[in-house]
Amino acid sequence: MKAIAVLKNVTRTFTNRTVLDKVNLQILTGEILTLLGPNGSGKTTLLKILASILRPTDGEIYFDGVKVTEQNVERMRMQSTLVFQKTVLFNGTVYDNIAYGLRIRRVPEKEINYKVTQILKLVRLEGFEKRSARKLSGGEQQRVALARALALDIRLLLLDEPTANLDPKNASIVEEVIATVNREHKITIVMATHNMFQAKTLPQRIALMSDGKITEVGTPAEIFGKLSKNLASFAVVGNTFAGTAEITEDGITLVDIGNDVQIAATAQSSGKVSVFISPEDIILSKDRFSSSARNIFKGRITEILDLDSVVRLKVDVGKPFIVQITKRSFNDMELNLNTEVYLAFKASSVQTI
Amino acid sequence: MSISSGLIAIFLFFSIDPRIIEITLRSLFVSGSAALIAALWGVPIATIIAMKNFHGKFFIKTIFNSLIGIPTVALGFLLFLAFSRESGPLGFLRLLYTPTAVIIGEAILITPIIVSWAISAIEAVDPEIANLAKTLGASESQASFAVLKEALEGIFLAGIASFNRAIGELGIAQFVGGFIYGQTELLTTGIWIELQLNNIGASIALMMILLTTVFTINLALNTIKRMRGRE
CATH class of the missing domain: 3.40.50.300 (P-loop containing nucleotide triphosphate hydrolases)
Known part of the structure; x- marks a missing residue:
């Protein structure tokens, strides 16, 4: 070409x-x-x-x-x-x-x-x-x-x-x-x-x-x-984690990314993998709620970045996750640094690399 | 102020006195021309200073900022010496005691206002605007024009402030315009000369006209700006 x-x-x-x-x-x-x-x-x-x-x-x-x-x-x-x-x-x-x-x-x-x-x-x-x-x-x-x-x-x-x-x-x-x-x-x-x-x-x-x-x-x-x-070194900045994958009996892949954090993924893989979760796919709440999401983690907000119409948050759940929410949600939820929050995302939102 | 002076002032303010109309129109012409001339040379100067990076930029900006507060008496006296017909370096132009001399003097007086305010307005424009214009196909000059267009509101305010300073100043009008009846008399010099002649009522009437003129023009310009902003 x-x-x-x-x-x-x-x-x-x-x-x-x-x-x-x-x-x-x-x-x-x-x-x-x-x-x-x-x-x-x-x-x-x-x-x-x-x-x-x-x-x-x-x-x-x-x-x-x-x-x-x-x-x-x-x-x-x-x-x-x-x-x-x-x-x-x-x-x-x-x-x-x-x-x-x-x-x-x-x-x-x-x-x-x-x-x-x-x-x-x-x-x-x-x-x-x-x-x-x-x-x-x-x-x-x-x-x-x-x-x-x-x-x-x-x-x-x-x-x-x-x-x-x-x-x-x-x-x-x-x-x-x-x-x-x-x-x-x-x-x-x-x-x-x-x-x-x-x-x-x-x-x-x-x-x-x-x-x-x-x-x-x-x-x-x-x-x-x-x-x-x-x-792999660059991927550290954006919700990408290296870990060890194992396929469970019910067909779900569990990826251990360290610090007692295990991520469930639908893609079938095992051994050394990297997983990626888009910040937009993560639901953030102040209270734990019942949902179909296989991945629910409790953590604290460690960084807040105002990006005009959306706000990007870094949440430490043992590993740092980047979450993106609208400015309106951010204001409605009265979030601050160190606020305790729950992150939830579906196993199908986890991309394995 | 006596009651009679007040009554005279009110009478003159509301009467259509040919002399007062002439003075008012001359003041508007002189100050408007000065503001226009200052904008014609001040905006390009401000554009170059704001958009180019060069050694001494901070120093030049500081000079223009400092000159905003120059006393009109000092500038008027300097211009009087320059335009003096017998010994001034510009005496051959025979401009002393003409409206032209006042226009030049006031244009010089308000140039630092135009330049400083326009620099601030241009520097406040998003620095990526020029790059945006260029990436859409604009040449260097078209990109500069795009930046100027974004800074238009600030430049417009600079123009209003300059006009206000020009129409309200006395020093330059006194020194290079004098008080030639029917030729160089302005609202500010009129107020002063009537006061010297103890015509308090006429002084007050001219002052009221000056304030009303400034207020009306500012109101009109701001209304136009507001209407354009709504479009």
Whole structure:
């Protein structure tokens, strides 16, 4: 398959700190490539360089075989666009936001009108044209940002943690749109994420990043199949635990992850495994309640991170779990640091790697 | 203040006195022009200072902040020396005691307000806005314009504050405008000169007109801003 973009020995330093270190990467036309790595591994910087809004300190970038230079950088920007992790919107209506890039490209207003309507349908925000963009919910804002990028006839779509701060409903809409535009519109997509589950299901290829370097590139099966040291070390940050699995008599896999914590999973596996639980799949309550969930743990909140519309909590149940709840739930439940809580999740929500 | 002065003030305030109308219109023209000129050179200066990183940036910002409080008498006197027809370096322009000299002086006076406030407004814009514009295909200048558009409300407030400072100042108007009847007389100089002539009623009437004018213009501009915000 032909490469749409090629990075050769790309290095980027910020005041003596090397954020990208001699990165070599080929992005193949029509693929979804995921940059998987922990925070600070250089994913965002790499995306900004691919979007031509940040120049590398050293190295070369080729787009469709043409070297990106200071002279042609503005022309190259027309070929790709980046959707930021933190949603950034212009002050104005949803229509104005989506029309911005089209107006820059001097598309006639009649055509802009048609495109805005079509693209809002795609992200399931029909009729939102006249709404003030900054007054929408966090999830809706991120969908407007995605729509604004998709309205342009670009060939390379760059997404920085597109579902990181979203509730499950908005996250699944965004994931569906990403898959649709790649499949039907043949747009090449490079997506940064530290969500292991997303990395396992969405892309055709994964590039593992660590300390500004690309350590491995391969298909999800290749990357997760061998569970490299790099992947295992990074996985510690996001509800991924290494342990020993054993299949019980009733067909459930029990994974002992240490500190007296055993996780029940539906996937049949035994021996050394890693398990991953998406933060959105964990239900948090202040009281123990009866449910069908096979995994119920008691713990204390050790960290609270406010992410606009959602709140991310770290709960210590013997092992640290990341839980994501809406801001409203967080306020209603009057949660604080050290509050005693219960975590519950289904055995089917446990991904084994 | 005697009762008769008060009555004269009220009478003049509500009467359509040609001289008072002329002074009011001249004040609006002079201060409005000064605010426009200051914005024309102040906003680009503020944009460059706010959006570029260079050595001495903090020092330049501090200078502009300090100049906001410059005494109008001091600036008026300096401009008087500069425009002085006999010995001033700009005397050949023959601007002393003209509305143009007052416009230039007031524009210089309010430039630090425009620059400092506009810098604050631009720096308050999300730093990713410029990158967002660029990734959507904008050139460097179009991206800068996108940032300016986001900072418009702050720049608008800077404009209102500058106009208020210009229309209410006396020092520069006195030194470089003088009190030429029918030519350079403004609301502030009018108040002062009428007071010197012991026409307390006329002074009060001009003061009331000055305050009413400032209030009305601010109310109108803020209403427009509010209506645009609701769109």
